Amino acid sequence: MTDIATRATRVVPATGGRRRQNGGGPRAGVIVAFVIPFFLPFVLFYLVPIAYAVWQSFLVVRRTGGQYGTSYTTFGGFEQYVQVFQNTEFWASIGRIGLFGIVQVPVMLFVALIMALLLDTPLLKLKSFFRIAAFMPYAVPGVIAAIMWSFLYSPQLSPVVDLLKAIGLQPDFLGPGAVLWSAANVSTWLWTGYNMLIMFSALQAIPQELYEAAKLDGASNWAIAWKIKVPIIAPSIILTTVFSIIGTLQLYAEPAVLRQISSNISSTFTPNMLAYAVASGNNYQQAAAISVVIAIITFVLSFGFMRLTSKRAGL
């Protein structure tokens, strides 16, 4: 450390300029200069669009007179939101994504947890190979992953379909009942390794001494994993769950790609696809209301889950 310290200080030429009086921090202007290059774009491209979407969602477009009247935009209160909640397509998309999330998120995180726990035991060889294999999909954009898998689902091209047919099955990955799970599989493939690495990093940070006592008492690896390791890395598991909930509610690219080869995915399959379809029809106010509802559901679910789990851990 001291080596770095002396080297670092030597880099700075002693200009003998203004000296800082001891105690006081940097001037306000300096702090602003550090913060503003991030904060200004953050305001412009994060906060302003949020405020703008909320504002838009309270507007409605009305027409004067009959068919030939002109349209004008006016304040409509919660009118757009009433329409969102009366929209059966909206509820259908929420239902699909809910089913998707309830099944896909736990399955993915369970597999990730098992992999992380196994990589943290002396049971395995080839650890770095397994780690890289699992993490590799994270380098693949969602669109491209969905394109790759759509070839593996395609009845004409897929070697997987060929193999399953050879053992007498008739798989239809793009059928009306299966296509949701085919999309879920793409998400699982993409994100399992990423979540596994978050959990694995947390496991690696646990000091070994914590297990020593348990090992001396003859506890099995299994017992150590579930009774000691999993509770300690609970915060990481919660974090990956929250990220997964956010990701699920944003789902767009994967079903949009599968839609190109399957007629069983509608243009309003997920809430986000619905918002985009509505916006494409120039009904921006309705699309804004849908986006706001999705964002609120995301916040409620993420915070709700964090509160729920932290309370239980606290008691």
Place this chain on the structure above:
Amino acid sequence: MNNQTPLRENRVSRTAAMALMFLLAIYFLLPIYFLLVAATKPQGDLASTFGLAFSHFDLFKNLSTLFGRSDGIFARWALNSVIYAVLGAAVGTLISALCGYALAKFKFRGREFLFSVILGGVLVPTTALALPLFLLFSATGIVNTYLAVFLPSIVSPFGVYLARIFTAAAVPEEILESARLDGAGEFRTFFTVALRLMTPSLVTIFLFQFVGIWNNFFLPMVMLQKESLFPITLGLYEWNGQTARVSLLQESVITGALVSIVPVIIVFILLQRFWRTGLAAGSIK
């Protein structure tokens, strides 16, 4: 407990663990292997030969078809992806580092409030921002330009979060003090002393943001109409949608997908350790 049981348990669980991990590794590698094989085949063999076995080795012909299509539009898309991701992540990392450093090292009123607002940004679904951004950008005429994708991409609240905790861990107060005593201003201290100590963490921040921009699809899709501005993801998506009419495009979609993921995968494997520090930091939260 007697001594035999753990040993036997160990051998059984060792085999079971290896078998399970191999199955999972096959699952993760299968689509990539399939893509690799398919990219070497002539279009006609895609449907007529088994997908996991090589047939005619036509990779180079497929590559020249891919890059020759529509006056080399694919190379343009690749270049665009690189511009958006490399430039966006570079600028994004610098501004995240400045802000994270200030949050970690300067004491000022409203600091924690500022930090919580930025952290809240991590939870905002970015796809929810794309549509209102489109409307705002069309009012200012930025829509359908490089800036429309580039500007929103430089903002990464997660990057600021990482920069703050990395700075707190990697930049000791005494070094900053001695730089200040030597008369260096805050910016000079940051650029000559702190940035150097933060370099490994900056690589991590850069990588996360790079992948985020590289993989982004929704934002460019909403913002761009001009094909010459597309990133690879959007370009291949468009091509993939046309394969029903132009079936010969299929081979180019496959080859293009392979070309676009291989460089990133290689960078990933080379820079593995930087991911681990970032993911570990993310899990401390």
